[in-house]
Amino acid sequence: MDNLLKLSFWFHMKPVMFTVWFSYAYGALMIVFLIIYIATSLLLSSKRVALKKGLFSLRTFVGFNLIVGLLMWFFTYENIYFFSARFWFLVILIIDILLIRNVYKSFGRVLVKSEAQKREEVYQKYIPR
Numbered sequence: 001m002d003n004l005l006k007l008s009f010w011f012h013m014k015p016v017m018f019t020v021w022f023s024y025a026y027g028a029l030m031i032v033f034l035i036i037y038i039a040t041s042l043l044l045s046s047k048r049v050a051l052k053k054g055l056f057s058l059r060t061f062v063g064f065n066l067i068v069g070l071l072m073w074f075f076t077y078e079n080i081y082f083f084s085a086r087f088w089f090l091v092i093l094i095i096d097i098l099l100i101r102n103v104y105k106s107f108g109r110v111l112v113k114s115e116a117q118k119r120e121e122v123y124q125k126y127i128p129r
Contacts, residue, residue, distance in 0.1 A: 010087045018076055026073060033066040054107035061099040068092055 003009040018026065040059040044052065072092075075083040 010090060011085070013081050013085055026069070030066060030069050030073070033062050033069065037062045037066055051107065051110050054103065054110050057103040057106040061103050064099060065096065
């Protein structure tokens with residue numbers, strides 16, 4: 001834990017290989033991302049999806065992490081030092097925070113919109129025609 005706070009840990013240009021358990025966990029995470037990406041793509045292909053913007057943002061987040069994660073795994077496995085350096089994990093973490101914020105905002109807008117539609121339906125129910 002003490003190494004995480006040192007700049008030499010993050011900017012060392014010859015990082016070590018992944019441990020076996022980390023490789024399995026990383027691979028499992030990539031499989032989960034692939035499943036989520038396929039599921040959101042199938043949901044987006046249907047016509048009647050209320051959460052279309054939120055699902056699109058989620059698919060963008062998962063697709064980005066899937067592609068970058070597989071590239072990081074490949075570069076680490078092949079010992080390509082610059083592209084497998086640890087500081088890329090920090091860059092990806094910052095981008096992920098921005099993408100998660102975008103997903104949260106997209107789903108939040110849809111939920112607020114659906115609540116407003118429900119109130120409008122209740123209001124329209126009592127208006128004489």
